[in-house]
Amino acid sequence: MNRAPLIFLGVFLALAFSWTGIVLTNQVAYGNLTPIYDDAEEKIFPEATPGVAQRGQLVYQDLGCIYCHTQQVRRLGYGSDIERGWGERQSVPRDYIREKRVLLGTMRTGPDLRNIGARQADSTWHLLHLYDPQITSQGSVMPPYRFLFEMRKIVGEASPDAMNLPSSYVDGTPLPPHSVPTEGYELVPTERAKSLVAYLINLKDTYAYPETFNVFPEEEAEAEQSEAPAEEGH
Amino acid sequence: MEWFFYAVALPFALLFLASAAYALYWAAKNGQLKEFEKNAASIFDDEEPVGEQTDYFPGRRPANETRR
Amino acid sequence: MASALRIAQSLDPSTSPTSVSRAELSEIDASTKAPALFFLISSVLWLLAGTAFALISSFKMHTPEFLGDYEWLTFGRVRTAHLNTVIYGWSVNAAFAVAFWLMARLSRSVLRHPTLLFVAGAFWNIGVSIGIFGILRGDSTSIEWLEMPSYVTPLLFVAYALIGAWAIITFRFGKSKHIYVSQWYILAALFWFPWLYSIAQIMMIFEPARGTVQALVNWWFAHNILGLWFTPIGLAAVYYFLPKVLGKPIHSYYLSVLGFWSLAFFYNWAGVHHLIGGPVPAWVLSAGIAASFMMVVPVIVTSINHHMTMVGSFSALKYSPTLRFIVFGAVSYTLTSLQGSSMAIRSWSEVTHFTHYTIGHAHWGMYAFFTMVMFGSIYYIMPRLMLKEWPSAALISTHFWATSIGIIIYVAALSIGGVLQGLALNDVENYPVFMDIVELTKKYLLSRSYAGILITVGHLAFAVNFAWMLIAPRAKSSTAPTLFRNPSSMVITR
Structure with a gap:
């Protein structure tokens, strides 16, 4: 008996069902979400991403940071994202509408980065951390990104960007000789390193949209928030 | 408002169940559910019949195999 | 196909019906030989490349200074290169070969114009190569x-269109x-x-x-690649080879149909x-969780069916390499699918989401199920394409034991490590410092590397056996193809 048309029809309907439900419905429901104009601050939120940060996002993508770092904060009471100080509130869809590519991520080998700019705004820290993660976070399994830096001969005046490396790690072991500039040389971050850091520092969802209120009963939220947020490791 | 949810959800659930039941009835009536076991045997033929294993490690056969 | 016609005509019209059907099956197998071999050789090369990338990335996880x-x-x-080589290189090439070979056999249809499939295969493999190169140079x-950069999409699409069309033609003109x-x-x-x-490319x-x-489209795509592409191909192979090898x-059949439709719809x-x-x-998440749970239905139905087929024939595992891999794969399918359903529960997802547990689950599915089933299929298909035995039984055993023990250690290490990691991540009181959690996982990541080395040994054994089979001359006295009887009345001329 030839069941081919029946099979084909069923197979088509099966995928059409989820395509309509998951993709199409949501595209219609919130695929045109717009920024919000705040009268008091006279600004639009989320704010436009500066060009240098957009270039930094491309570096973030090409190095594959997403495979160890998420960019989403889960609500209070589900996981411990907020208790860890990874954000003041849960992430909402409107936070992401300015981004060309949404990098939510699925792994937390490293901490969440959605608000890294809010909790670590020091670009020197970020550059050191990228150059050799052991300097700032000893024991980390994050790979070093020394190739984002340039060891070059000092010609004339030293560069204002030149990195100031410590002589040893936290536990006292000296930095390996090949990563410290020798006499007459200096270590400077490349444009890619600088834009990546600019991107990271720009990552912060501090504005409270209407939909972020009352996501959680207020008293309960306050009670839980009054516990001191934990310190980010190093 | 909860009654409203049930007022809508229940008829839908019943409708869905009924259509599933009808689809099954239709399939059965039209012979879509017949001859299943015949299909299961369609991968065998005279040369590779039911009851004969067709894959062995090279040079390793059960001792009691008499077929070959 | 002129040569195919000649074979058919060369048969004595008075031959018995059995040797006609024998000739037909051999002819069908022969028509798939060139493209199937092309896809299989590519897949084995990709498997080796993927294994190398896997080892490098695994070492880097606990020794970040490595390279x-x-x-x-x-x-x-x-x-990323590892994922894309093993998925689009190894798995898809192997899936194409197996799907074609099965399709031709089951439709009783000679594969027409196999050269066009070569073109498709070449496009696919060139596309994947450029894609991997692009990922490594920073275009991910x-x-x-x-992850493969958008400039390879057209290549892959053309290749796929040709291959899909050919499978349907083979089916349509089958007898x-x-x-x-x-x-x-x-x-x-x-x-x-x-x-x-x-849809994923466009959106x-x-x-x-x-x-x-974007995230919804991403996971609608990524999970369905597993569920609606690799799983069906893997199950198709199990549904053919399990009964075929056993001769049972x-x-x-009714359960297998029920399993098919419940899989398709859930x-x-x-x-x-x-995205929990x-x-x-x-509501989308709730729907996804419900569907994940409904997946228990096809999984249980399928596993009952496979198990009941196997009952009474477990001794055959000793003698058939294909069966060993297929059964290992089928059991893994059941277990990993049930694990997957459990991981969709909100409270369990709270622990396991974002941890190495998920990586363990992914390998349980893609490796312990799909890859093992593909290995089993290749062990069955190759002798029938090459008309000779596998050269070494010892290498087959090495392959089986190294990969199966390797993947069990792999999954166990990451599952335990992942749960501990997840519990620690949610426990701010006892683990306020993130680096302590990293420290906690290191020994499990190291165990994963050891498991990876074991799996590599298995892959090398497989690759050596495979290459050896390709180049070894066919022994004149052999009754090959393996396991076939060759009726003396029939001479296969190729």
Whole structure:
């Protein structure tokens, strides 16, 4: 008996069902979400991403940071994202509408980065951390990104960007000789390193949209928030 | 408002169940559910019949195999 | 096919019906030889490349300074290269070969114009090579499962269109009056893949959707690639080889059909469980969780069916390499699917989401199920294409034991490590410092590397055996093809 048309029809309907439900419905429901104009601050939120940060996002993508770092904060009471100080509130869809590519991520080998700019705004820290993660976070399994830096001969005046490396790690072991500039040389971050850091520092969802209120009963939220947020490791 | 949810959800659930039941009835009536076991045997033929294993490690056969 | 006609004509019209059907099957196998071999050789080469990338990325996870100065081999890229080589290189090539060979056999149809398939295969493999190169040089899109840069999409699409069309033509002009359940799975998979792939390409890369709609499309695609492409092809192979090797029809054909439809209707909603707790509408997540749970139905149905077919024949495992791999794969399918359903529960997802547990689960599915089934299929198909035995039984055993023990250690290490990691992540009181959690996982990551080395040994044994088989001359006295009887009345001329 030839069941081919029946099979084909069923197979088509099966995928059409989820395509309509998951993709199409949501595209219609919130695929045109717009920024919000705040009268008091006279600004639009989320704010436009500066060009240098957009270039930094491309570096973030090409190095594959997403495979160890998420960019989403889960609500209070589900996981411990907020208790860890990874954000003041849960992430909402409107936070992401300015981004060309949404990098939510699925792994937390490293901490969440959605608000890294809010909790670590020091670009020197970020550059050191990228150059050799052991300097700032000893024991980390994050790979070093020394190739984002340039060891070059000092010609004339030293560069204002030149990195100031410590002589040893936290536990006292000296930095390996090949990563410290020798006499007459200096270590400077490349444009890619600088834009990546600019991107990271720009990552912060501090504005409270209407939909972020009352996501959680207020008293309960306050009670839980009054516990001191934990310190980010190093 | 909860009654409203049930007022809508229940008829839908019943409708869905009924259509599933009808689809099954239709399939059965039209012979879509017949001859299943015949299909299961369609991968065998005279040369590779039911009851004969067709894959062995090279040079390793059960001792009691008499077929070959 | 002129040569095919000649074989058919060369047969004495008075030959018995059995040798006619024998000749027909051999002729069908022969018509698939060139393209199937092409896909299989490519897949084995990709498997080796993928294994190398896997080892490098695994070592980097616990020893970040390992090859630390090479930008091309930084973790984020080499891990991505691993995923794309084993998925689009190894798995898809192997799936194409197996799907074709099965389709031709089951439809009782000679593969027409196999040269066109070569062209398709060449396009596919060139596309994947450029894609992997692109990832390593820094063009990755950072969209999980869709990392290959957009400039290879047209190549892959053309290749796929040709291959899909050919499978359907083979099916359409087949002589078989039955549509065996394996064909249902293969036809469905061939139809689903381009739909998924093109929607994902359009809505993520060419005309990206706004905000987290992208994430929904991403996981609708990525999970369905597993559920609606690799799973059906893997199950198609199990549904054919399990009964075929045993010489015993599948326990219940009815159950296999029930399994097919429940898989088709539930699996495609399940993918969004990767976003539980994320910034997407809650109802979508609830629907995804419900669908993930409904997946228990096809999984249980399928596993009952496979188990009841096996009952009473377990001793055959000792003698058949194909059966060993297929049974290992089928059991893994059941277990990993049940694990997957459990991981969609909100409270369990709270622990396991974002941890190495998920990586263990992914390998349980893609390796312990799909890859093992493909190995088993290749052990069955190759002798029938090459008309000779596998050269070494010892290498087959090495392959089986190294990979099966390796993957068990792998999954165990990451599952335990992942749960501990997840519990620690949620426990701010006892683990306020993130680095302590990193420290906690290190020994499990190290165990994973050891498991990886064991798996590599298995792959090398397989590759050596495979290459040896390709180049070894056929012994004149052999009764090959393996396991076939060669009726003396018939001479196969190729």
